[in-house]
Amino acid sequence: xxxxxxxxxxxxxxxxxxxxxxxxxxxxxxxxxxxxxxxxxxxxxxxxxxxxxxxxxxxxxxxxxxxxxxxxxxxxxxxxxxxxxxxxxxxxxxxxxxxxxxxxxxxxxxxxxxxxxxxxxxxxxxxxxxxxxxxxxxxxxxxxxxxxxxxxxxxxxxxxxxxxxxxxxxxxxxxxxxxxxxxxxxxxxxxxxxxxxxxxxxxxxxxxxxxxxxxxxxxxxxxxxxxxxxxxxxxxxxxxxxxxxxxxxxxxxxxxxxxxxxxxxxxxxxxxxxxxxxxxxxxxxxxxxxxxxxxxxxxxxxxxxxxxxxxxxxxxxxxxxxxxxxxxxxxxxxxxxxxxxxxxxxxxxxxxxxxxxxxxxxxxxxxxxxxxxxxxxxxxxxxxxxxxxxxxxxxxxxxxxxxxxxxxxxxxxxxxxxxxxxxxxxxxxxxxxxxxxxxxxxxxxxxxxxxxxxxxxxxxxxxxxxxxxxxxxxxxxxxxxxxxxxxxxxxxxxxxxxxxxxxxxxxxxxxxxxxxxxxxxxxxxxxxxxxxxxxxxxxxxxxxxxxxxxxxxxxxxxxxxxxxxxxxxxxxxxxxxxxxxxxxxxxxxxxxxxxxxxxxxxxxxxxxxxxxxxxxxxxxxxxxxxxxxxxxxxxxxxxxxxxxxxxxxxxxxxxxxxxxxxxxxxxxxxxxxxxxxxxxxxxxxxxxxxxxxxxxxxxxxxxxxxxxxxxxxxxxxxxxxxxxxxxxxxxxxxxxxxxxxxxxxxxxxxxxxxxxxxxxxxxxxxxxxxxxxxxxxxxxxxxxxxxxxxxxxxxxxxxxxxxxxxxxxxxxxxxxxxxxxxxxxxxxxxxxxxxxxxxxxxxxxxxxxxxxx
Ligand code: 26W
Numbered sequence: 001x002x003x004x005x006x007x008x009x010x011x012x013x014x015x016x017x018x019x020x021x022x023x024x025x026x027x028x029x030x031x032x033x034x035x036x037x038x039x040x041x042x043x044x045x046x047x048x049x050x051x052x053x054x055x056x057x058x059x060x061x062x063x064x065x066x067x068x069x070x071x072x073x074x075x076x077x078x079x080x081x082x083x084x085x086x087x088x089x090x091x092x093x094x095x096x097x098x099x100x101x102x103x104x105x106x107x108x109x110x111x112x113x114x115x116x117x118x119x120x121x122x123x124x125x126x127x128x129x130x131x132x133x134x135x136x137x138x139x140x141x142x143x144x145x146x147x148x149x150x151x152x153x154x155x156x157x158x159x160x161x162x163x164x165x166x167x168x169x170x171x172x173x174x175x176x177x178x179x180x181x182x183x184x185x186x187x188x189x190x191x192x193x194x195x196x197x198x199x200x201x202x203x204x205x206x207x208x209x210x211x212x213x214x215x216x217x218x219x220x221x222x223x224x225x226x227x228x229x230x231x232x233x234x235x236x237x238x239x240x241x242x243x244x245x246x247x248x249x250x251x252x253x254x255x256x257x258x259x260x261x262x263x264x265x266x267x268x269x270x271x272x273x274x275x276x277x278x279x280x281x282x283x284x285x286x287x288x289x290x291x292x293x294x295x296x297x298x299x300x301x302x303x304x305x306x307x308x309x310x311x312x313x314x315x316x317x318x319x320x321x322x323x324x325x326x327x328x329x330x331x332x333x334x335x336x337x338x339x340x341x342x343x344x345x346x347x348x349x350x351x352x353x354x355x356x357x358x359x360x361x362x363x364x365x366x367x368x369x370x371x372x373x374x375x376x377x378x379x380x381x382x383x384x385x386x387x388x389x390x391x392x393x394x395x396x397x398x399x400x401x402x403x404x405x406x407x408x409x410x411x412x413x414x415x416x417x418x419x420x421x422x423x424x425x426x427x428x429x430x431x432x433x434x435x436x437x438x439x440x441x442x443x444x445x446x447x448x449x450x451x452x453x454x455x456x457x458x459x460x461x462x463x464x465x466x467x468x469x470x471x472x473x474x475x476x477x478x479x480x481x482x483x484x485x486x487x488x489x490x491x492x493x494x495x496x497x498x499x500x501x502x503x504x505x506x507x508x509x510x511x512x513x514x515x516x517x518x519x520x521x522x523x524x525x526x527x528x529x530x531x532x533x534x535x536x537x538x539x540x541x542x543x544x545x546x547x548x549x550x551x552x553x554x555x556x557x558x559x560x561x562x563x564x565x566x567x568x569x570x571x572x573x574x575x576x577x578x579x580x581x582x583x584x585x586x587x588x589x590x591x592x593x594x595x596x597x598x599x600x601x602x603x604x605x606x607x608x609x610x611x612x613x614x615x616x617x618x619x620x621x622x623x624x625x626x627x628x629x630x631x632x633x634x635x636x637x638x639x640x641x642x643x644x645x646x647x648x649x650x651x652x653x654x655x656x657x658x659x660x661x662x663x664x665x666x667x668x669x670x671x672x673x674x675x676x677x678x679x680x681x682x683x684x685x686x687x688x689x690x691x692x693x694x695x696x697x698x699x700x701x702x703x704x705x706x707x708x709x710x711x712x713x714x715x716x717x718x719x720x721x722x723x724x725x726x727x728x729x730x731x732x733x734x735x736x737x738x739x740x741x742x743x744x745x746x747x748x749x750x751x752x753x754x755x756x757x758x759x760x761x762x763x764x765x766x767x768x769x770x771x772x773x774x775x776x777x778x779x780x781x782x783x784x785x786x787x788x789x790x791x792x793x794x795x796x797x798x799x800x801x802x803x804x805x806x807x808x809x810x811x812x813x814x815x816x817x818x819x820x821x822x823x824x825x826x827x828x829x830x831x832x833x834x835x836x837x838x839x840x841x842x843x844x845x846x847x848x849x850x851x852x853x
Contacts, residue, residue, distance in 0.1 A: 713733060
């Protein structure tokens with residue numbers, strides 16, 4: 001039974017017996033709600049002084065939280081502090097809105113199903129330049145700012161790279177004062193909290209709202225009704241023109257929650273608008289009046305399920321109907337919000353492409369394309385051709401993957417059941433498109449079949465990436481190599497047809513969160529030598545550090561910063577996970593989602609190889625350069641191989657860490673629940689960054705950028721943005737290993753046989769054998785067999801083929817690390833040469849290559 005079956009049979013038209021389902025007056029009257037006759041009153045935040053701050057804070061505590069200082073909990077204080085800081089941002093938020101309404105320019109509508117925001121308080125304090133004032137002011141009350149900061153539960157409304165990228169991008173747009181509304185879903189439960197039990201991953205629901213959510217403003221009066229299900233009806237008008245009416249069978253409403261997205265030092269604050277699903281009153285009432293109270297409550301739950309939980313799948317869409325409901329839900333709310341509430345009432349929609357560009361963050365919001373067509377044709381009365389001409393200029397599409405299994409495909413019957421009108425529109429778009437293909441390539445029916453938006457096998461399904469490609473003005477990949485492969489291997493037919501649609505924008509990361517906030521000590525050092533803080537919004541200025549790489553006293557200071565960051569991390573790991581970390585080891589870090597293509601198992605093989613070489617007596621422990629290997633990774637709950645890999649890593653860690661022969665010179669730590677908050681502590685402390693995906697599989701990576709910017713050296717393949725990092729920092733300051741993408745393709749074509757690598761490489765054989773022997777898994781061989789057998793007999797991502805090269809590169813790392821001065825020099829050059837990876841630069845590229853074209 002699907003979710004929609006639950007209510008459909010009982011109440012076929014719960015909102016009004018086939019009438020146009022847009023009649024709920026509480027939902028639609030928002031345009032008349034504001035009383036524009038009133039004059040705006042100037043808004044000013046509290047004074048930027050310690051006294052002013054303390055007064056504002058106490059006001060919030062007393063009148064916002066309703067508690068006296070001596071009775072207040074840490075949570076009361078945190079909430080009051082958050083609200084206080086927001087008062088300082090508020091004037092700028094309101095002013096930004098006023099300014100934008102007064103001089104409307106083209107804006108960005110960023111559509112993303114995920115925003116992995118991380119904690120808000122630190123960033124808000126930074127944006128308002130209140131950090132010191134707050135620290136001092138709170139201290140006068142006997143409150144420690146750091147304690148309040150750690151009270152915040154981060155909103156984990158994303159899975160990994162794609163969601164974090166969205167958060168970095170909206171930060172940069174605010175910093176650059178570019179008008180943008182970012183739209184998404186206010187999941188009640190974000191990415192699950194990971195715990196370990198008997199070395200296995202357990203998932204705990206992430207109830208991030210449970211202690212209150214001070215950063216959001218709900219606007220129930222701006223609710224939007226979203227329809228689902230039902231059928232379509234056709235009528236002809238007096239001119240013989242056909243009109244289609246969608247008669248849906250159920251609906252929900254979307255309540256917008258507004259979040260401020262502050263800039264930096266520029267008085268601009270943008271808006272993030274996340275939608276929460278609720279049952280509509282009409283919907284509830286009808287069932288309630290029929291006397292079935294239990295059913296009324298049940299249907300309410302049903303509606304609210306839509307924004308209940310983030311799907312924890314990363315790269316492997318499950319094709320679940322609820323996921324499509326989520327996608328349509330937030331996209332329909334967002335388009336409606338913009339067209340009906342943001343544009344002036346008399347706006348001429350033919351000019352829509354001059355006013356907005358909708359950026360599709362992967363295929364998750366692609367249903368927006370037929371939705372805009374539906375609005376224009378069915379609701380606003382446009383002719384198809386004109387509507388299509390408008391729609392085509394309103395969307396741009398970013399692809400974030402190369403894995404075929406990550407490309408979303410929706411079965412035709414699922415879309416037909418949930419969104420019958422949209423399915424018709426998709427068919428019509430496809431029909432017209434295929435006519436175009438036939439005109440361009442007469443007689444090439446094979447090509448027509450290849451390019452069709454509708455796949456016929458294994459079942460009839462809509463290829464969302466193709467729909468996006470047909471409609472979008474621009475299609476971009478997220479790193480140079482990725483964009484090339486996207487053009488030539490994933491969408492070759494489309495790039496042949498429309499070469500100009502394809503472009504690249506290499507990803508970036510926000511220097512505010514990932515350098516200035518996460519690494520205050522390095523920031524201070526940078527500011528000291530560059531003379532000012534302009535680098536925070538102009539990251540190319542980091543090149544000014546080049547000269548200091550040769551300055552011995554600067555190198556010493558740089559090392560002190562790294563050492564202090566390690567201490568800070570180790571204190572956290574002790575407190576958070578009870579983990580003890582040897583203070584002087586090289587810190588070798590691999591943090592990212594657990595996925596076969598990212599090859600955590602390759603790193604595990606290297607660790608086991610080192611361990612084996614010591615316990616077998618082939619190497620003396622004193623010859624090992626002391627290292628602590630850190631893993632951080634969540635596995636999708638249904639991803640068996642990934643979960644088995646986590647189990648193996650934990651098992652290996654347990655064994656190695658308790659083996660006194662290692663003398664602490666070889667240690668493996670795997671703190672549970674890697675998230676943005678932990679990343680902010682881990683990355684600044686790292687010496688070595690592991691970016692070891694099989695070439696041609698990681699679209700870009702953004703963790704790689706964060707590490708380099710914080711002065712870690714990278715060991716990596718020629719994949720994703722690693723390619724660009726290596727070019728910029730130079731071969732001498734980057735440890736390259738592994739096959740290149742063409743070599744991978746060639747080996748694949750020849751026929752890859754992993755066991756032949758196993759047989760020919762003694763170190764590899766010994767490592768694999770030890771891993772499979774049960775040595776690490778309580779003599780239970782089977783416990784390791786899923787991963788080990790896969791490596792030996794399948795190894796889709798060629799870990800065994802790259803093993804030798806990886807081990808050799810790791811030996812170069814050891815040698816390089818032994819020369820402290822040279823290592824530090826390389827680390828400094830990594831910082832100095834990676835200013836390019838600011839997300840501010842990415843945003844400029846989007847503006848130049850996509851949004852303002
Ligand atoms: C469940 C369906 C699904 C499919 C794909 C969910 C999520 C995805 C994303 C495309 C996964 C993702 O986060 N991709 C990452 O995007 C980053 C930002 O561009 C890149 O840096 C990473 O290389 C890419 O894996």
